[in-house]
Amino acid sequence: xxxxxxxxxxxxxxxxxxxxxxxxxxxxxxxxxxxxxxxxxxxxxxxxxxxxxxxxxxxxxxxxxxxxxxxxxxxxxxxxxxxxxxxxxxxxxxxxxxxxxxxxxxxxxxxxxxxxxxxxxxxxxxxxxxxxxxxxxxxxxxxxxxxxxxxxxxxxxxxxxxxxxxxxxxxxxx
Numbered sequence: 001x002x003x004x005x006x007x008x009x010x011x012x013x014x015x016x017x018x019x020x021x022x023x024x025x026x027x028x029x030x031x032x033x034x035x036x037x038x039x040x041x042x043x044x045x046x047x048x049x050x051x052x053x054x055x056x057x058x059x060x061x062x063x064x065x066x067x068x069x070x071x072x073x074x075x076x077x078x079x080x081x082x083x084x085x086x087x088x089x090x091x092x093x094x095x096x097x098x099x100x101x102x103x104x105x106x107x108x109x110x111x112x113x114x115x116x117x118x119x120x121x122x123x124x125x126x127x128x129x130x131x132x133x134x135x136x137x138x139x140x141x142x143x144x145x146x147x148x149x150x151x152x153x154x155x156x157x158x159x160x161x162x163x164x165x166x167x168x169x170x171x172x173x174x
Contacts, residue, residue, distance in 0.1 A: 038126055040124065040164065042119055042128055045156070046121065049074050049153070049154055050070045050155070052075055055106075055107070057103065057105060058099075061091060062091050065086075065091065073085070073086040075106055076152060081149035082150045086109070118140055118141045120142065125164060128140060142155060
């Protein structure tokens with residue numbers, strides 16, 4: 001019986017106190033899951049960012065996006081600091097028409113600072129997910145604040161959020 005009580009204690013359904021015994025916490029499975037989700041940080045699920053320099057041509061950005069199989073590129077300056085974001089829509093909009101894509105730099109069409117939504121690695125993942133929904137964006141850069149600006153150290157995407165959901169569903173202790 002003790003192993004079963006230990007499992008229920010680890011799962012959060014019971015609490016144990018020395019010389020008192022075991023007692024029910026009153027939490028349901030969904031409450032325990034919500035508590036677990038609220039503790040997950042961005043650093044636990046961030047992925048490697050795909051960055052391009054602000055002087056790269058729109059054509060090269062399109063090629064990079066398809067080769068890296070991503071929907072968002074983060075644009076950095078010569079000091080590797082975040083200056084903009086390029087989405088599929090930005091690149092599609094730029095490619096419509098008869099412009100010469102090899103001669104247009106991405107800094108002409110990108111979304112610029114301070115209009116970029118970003119997060120830091122210690123932010124809670126649930127808060128970042130809320131921002132993705134509110135802003136209707138597919139990806140967000142994970143940044144580290146420096147003296148000169150923000151350095152891109154990762155990215156959080158809708159795919160990362162799906163990985164969290166799958167990982168939580170596969171855990172036996174839920």
